[in-house]
Amino acid sequence: MNLSRLAAVAHKELIQIFRDPRSLLVVVAMPIVLMFAYGYGVSFDIKRVPICVLDQDGSQRSQDLLKRFQSSEYFRVVNVAGNYREVLADIDRGHCQLAIVIPWNFSQRLAAGGKVEVQAVADASDNNTANVSMSYSEAVIQVYSQQVQLDWLKRHGMAGAGGVSAPIRVDARTWFNEDLESAAGIVPGVVVMVMAVVGTFLTSLTIAREWERGTMEQLISTPVSPMEVMLGKLAPYFVIGILDTTLCAVMGVRWFGVPFRGHWSVFLFSSMLFLIVVLSLGYFFSVVGKSQLAANQMAMLATFLPTFLLSGFIFPIDQMPVAVQVVSWVLPARYFMTIIRSVFLKGTSVAQLQHNLLVLAVFSGLLAFVATRAFHKRLE
Amino acid sequence: MTNGDPSVVVRDLVKKFGDFVAVDHINLEAQRGEIFGFLGPNGAGKSTTIRMLCGLLHPTSGWATVAGIDVAREPDKVRERIGYMSQKFSLYNDLRVIENLRFFAGMYEVPASVLPERIRWALAMAGLAGRESSLTATLATGWKQRLALGCAVLHRPPILFLDEPTSGVDPISRRQFWELIHEMAGEGVTVFVTTHYMDEAEYCNRLVLIYRGQIVASGSPAELKQRAMKGELLLVECEPLGRALEILEGAPGVLDAAVFGNALHVVAPQAGRADSTLRPYLNERGIRVTRVEAIRPSLEDVFVSLTTMRGAPPAAPGVPQDEPAPEERPS
Numbered sequence: 001m002n003l004s005r006l007a008a009v010a011h012k013e014l015i016q017i018f019r020d021p022r023s024l025l026v027v028v029a030m031p032i033v034l035m036f037a038y039g040y041g042v043s044f045d046i047k048r049v050p051i052c053v054l055d056q057d058g059s060q061r062s063q064d065l066l067k068r069f070q071s072s073e074y075f076r077v078v079n080v081a082g083n084y085r086e087v088l089a090d091i092d093r094g095h096c097q098l099a100i101v102i103p104w105n106f107s108q109r110l111a112a113g114g115k116v117e118v119q120a121v122a123d124a125s126d127n128n129t130a131n132v133s134m135s136y137s138e139a140v141i142q143v144y145s146q147q148v149q150l151d152w153l154k155r156h157g158m159a160g161a162g163g164v165s166a167p168i169r170v171d172a173r174t175w176f177n178e179d180l181e182s183a184a185g186i187v188p189g190v191v192v193m194v195m196a197v198v199g200t201f202l203t204s205l206t207i208a209r210e211w212e213r214g215t216m217e218q219l220i221s222t223p224v225s226p227m228e229v230m231l232g233k234l235a236p237y238f239v240i241g242i243l244d245t246t247l248c249a250v251m252g253v254r255w256f257g258v259p260f261r262g263h264w265s266v267f268l269f270s271s272m273l274f275l276i277v278v279l280s281l282g283y284f285f286s287v288v289g290k291s292q293l294a295a296n297q298m299a300m301l302a303t304f305l306p307t308f309l310l311s312g313f314i315f316p317i318d319q320m321p322v323a324v325q326v327v328s329w330v331l332p333a334r335y336f337m338t339i340i341r342s343v344f345l346k347g348t349s350v351a352q353l354q355h356n357l358l359v360l361a362v363f364s365g366l367l368a369f370v371a372t373r374a375f376h377k378r379l380e
Numbered sequence: 381m382t383n384g385d386p387s388v389v390v391r392d393l394v395k396k397f398g399d400f401v402a403v404d405h406i407n408l409e410a411q412r413g414e415i416f417g418f419l420g421p422n423g424a425g426k427s428t429t430i431r432m433l434c435g436l437l438h439p440t441s442g443w444a445t446v447a448g449i450d451v452a453r454e455p456d457k458v459r460e461r462i463g464y465m466s467q468k469f470s471l472y473n474d475l476r477v478i479e480n481l482r483f484f485a486g487m488y489e490v491p492a493s494v495l496p497e498r499i500r501w502a503l504a505m506a507g508l509a510g511r512e513s514s515l516t517a518t519l520a521t522g523w524k525q526r527l528a529l530g531c532a533v534l535h536r537p538p539i540l541f542l543d544e545p546t547s548g549v550d551p552i553s554r555r556q557f558w559e560l561i562h563e564m565a566g567e568g569v570t571v572f573v574t575t576h577y578m579d580e581a582e583y584c585n586r587l588v589l590i591y592r593g594q595i596v597a598s599g600s601p602a603e604l605k606q607r608a609m610k611g612e613l614l615l616v617e618c619e620p621l622g623r624a625l626e627i628l629e630g631a632p633g634v635l636d637a638a639v640f641g642n643a644l645h646v647v648a649p650q651a652g653r654a655d656s657t658l659r660p661y662l663n664e665r666g667i668r669v670t671r672v673e674a675i676r677p678s679l680e681d682v683f684v685s686l687t688t689m690r691g692a693p694p695a696a697p698g699v700p701q702d703e704p705a706p707e708e709r710p711s
Contacts, residue, residue: 008486012475019474218470218531221434222487223459377455379436 001227009224009232013206017236026201031194031244035251038190047074049133052096054081059107065118065144069100074136087121097123098133110148184259187252188344189313192337194248195271196307199241199278200285200299206233207286207375208295220377230372234279241275242268252344261347267340270357274336276364278303280371287374307333332363387412387539387570388433392442395428402428404593405442410572410586412538415565417584418574419679425593426574427467430543433572434464447539460488463532467543469524471531473517477508480516480531488535502530505560522553529560533569540564542573546580558583578680589683596686601679608682611635612651616644616658617671624667631661638684643671645681 017023051069055062069075078096081087087099101119109116120137124130210216219229249267252258260267282299289295307313310324311333317325328334335356342348350357388410395403403425410416418426431437433444435455444451447461471480481499490498503509506526511519519527525545533540542561546554558580565571565585573584581587581601588598597608618624621639628637628646633654636647648654651674659669677685 002489005486005489008483011486012472012479012483015479016472016474213473214466214468214470215472216470217436217466217468218464218484218528219487221436221459221462221464221466222484223456223489224487225456377435378438379431380438 001225001231005224006228006232006235009229010235013233014236017240023202023205026198027240027244030198030201031248032251034194034197035190035248035255038193039187039252039256046129046132046136048076049074049098049129049136050078050096051075051133051137052079052081052087052090052099053077054084054087054099054101056104057102057106057108061107061110062102065102065106065141066100068140068144069137072136072140074133075140091121091123094123097126097129098137100137113152184345185341186313187256187258188340189311189337191245191248191252192274192311192333192340193304193307193313195241195245195274195336196278196303196333197300198244199237199275200282200303201296202237202240203234203279203282204285204289204295204299205292206237206283208289208292211290212292217379220379224377226375226377227372230283230375234283237279238272238275241279242271245271245275258344260344262343263347263350266350266353267343270336270339270343270353270360273357273360273364274332277332277336277360277367280364280367283371284367284374287371303333306331310334311337313337332360332367335360335363388416388444388446388572390429390433390442390444393429393432393439393444394441395425395432395437396440401593403432403439406590406593406595408588408595408598410570412570413565413568414585415561415571415573415583417581417587418572418590419576419578419581419587419683420574420590421576424590426576426590427543429590430464430541430572430574434462434541435459460535461537461539463529463535463537463540465525465528465532465540465542465545467547469521469528471516471524471528473515475516476513477503477516477519477527478512480527481534484531485534490535498534498536502534506530507556522549522557525549525553525557526560529557533564538568539570540572542571544574544576546575546577554580578678578683581679587679589686591687597682604679604682605677608686609647609677610685611647611649612654613675613677613681614646614648614651614654614658615640615671615673615675616646616662616669617642618644618662618667618669620667623665624662627662627665627667628658631658633657636685636688638681638688640680645675645677645684647681647685 017027053066053069055066066077070077075098079086079090081090081099084101087101090096091099099119099121101121103116103119106116106118118141120134122130122134207216210219249260253260281302282295285298285302286295289298309315310317310320310328310331312328317328317334320328339353339356339360342353388408390406390408393403393406394401406425406429408416418429420426428437432439433446433451435451435458439452446458449457449461451458472483475483478499481502482495485495485498500509503512506523506529508514508519508523508527508530511523516524516527529542529545532542545561546557549557554577561571561573562583575581584601586598586600587604589596589604597604599607616624616628621642621644625637625639625644628634628644633648634646635649638645646654646658648658655672655674659672662669
């Protein structure tokens, strides 16, 4: 291998990237767009659910309860209905996803110490949102109900000076993502997605472009070796890939407010390994596909869906059927996903990640080897 | 290497693409410092041969040595010693002139100490001095071809393979290009060049005529003209041309007849006698003859004569047809 020849290939490739608006767009705009698209698009947080309220009672107490809905960050009262028909119409037209109906005898029954039922009507065409907003509304009502109970006990002189509280309470601590913000869970995964997609996309063009433009014939008529071609072509994308990865991480921390608890060196090292994987893969597709379109589609197919579905990005791997779990073992993104999540949220040490790092290193070596073997200096 | 050493030796070279035999047992030898012309219509197997000699295609059978090195065994060693210009322009259009030159200088490991001088020389030769920072895409075809030649000779290779270097180039640029080729040959470079322009073949020291993958004749242009024609050549101007051709094809004392421009070229055993017999023969059959004259054959006459002798329809050289197989890359 000749280093000056390798450098000449790398230099040429770099000039071409910066002279081609499309490549430049992929390099600069794609990571940013994808970060925003996934960072905001993929979210399990349900907040500010539009609700409609109908207060048939119109008393101090019923207004008290509704105020709790109004002040909750999970709900947004979009309509105060005058009658039940209006409530149904709101749900039908999709103006609200949940309706709270307080019956006419609400305060009367409460005063009498009796039981009373508040109706919650949910639009379950989006069952996830319906489920979550139902349990939110139950929680709001539960808290109010306890307050009412306490008041009743106090009034009847049954509560002591220390007050009364429920005997058992769960003191829940959600580690690593204390506020259970889904952004924290999603954004590190988005970094993996962006790297996989951008990495393979970039290199999937390199060889195919030379074939399509007819420049390959001249290139392979020179004494340049396949190894020099590959390393020379991948080197600029490797540097660009590292910059893109850093950009994504900074966006995750600064814009999406995700913590970064691990060490940057672990992040950088594992990112480099993963970049070798995706760049080699893209290069391989470029050699095999021989047209930019074919290579591009192969790259998308091989990275986008598997990373989205099988890497643990959205669906937990241990909840998958065993057969699917087995498939995920051969997915380098799966190991990188674990590493990146740990680095961002847990700050896990290298020692604890060594298994994942090792597997990732093996994959990067394997794919780089396959890529070097794929390209031959022949026209047929 | 002493003068006269064979620079390119080809023995029984065969290339098949599936059932199609693109190159069919070709034998040839090109000497150092000679301009070796490879002449034939499109699709005859010229590009396939040249690509095998540059190690871009693997021969089906037979062998070839370039500068004494077996191409199939050590293609990269051969590549260090040759310059290659492919049929289609294949430099980087999105690079500047100087960037293309530097890139190929890098590929051929031109030492940094001589690089500035070589690049200056290549720019002067291509007539591109002062246009170093032009994007290659913006150059006219003639300049592009000369830049491609410049890139191919930066490392001063002893052997140069040029595949149809002047196709699509205007006549003046073509002439300039051939002057460059002559200059290089004068410096001892072996130039192996393909063309389907018959007039260009006259510039070559030695010629091989290739037709349907086979060599049909070889020699210097003068030798070919003498040897290949089985008679003497007559120019016959007459009216109407089509009927005259039909009549002459069966006429006694006529070996061959073909249309050339607005006249007929007729091959006869003895031009002197044919002149006196041909005119009355045609007149009797209602053809008005304005001129009959013995002429010197051109290479095109030779080519037509050789291909018709093989019982094949004379594929008119110069008519663009698609080169088969090699252009397509089987997946």
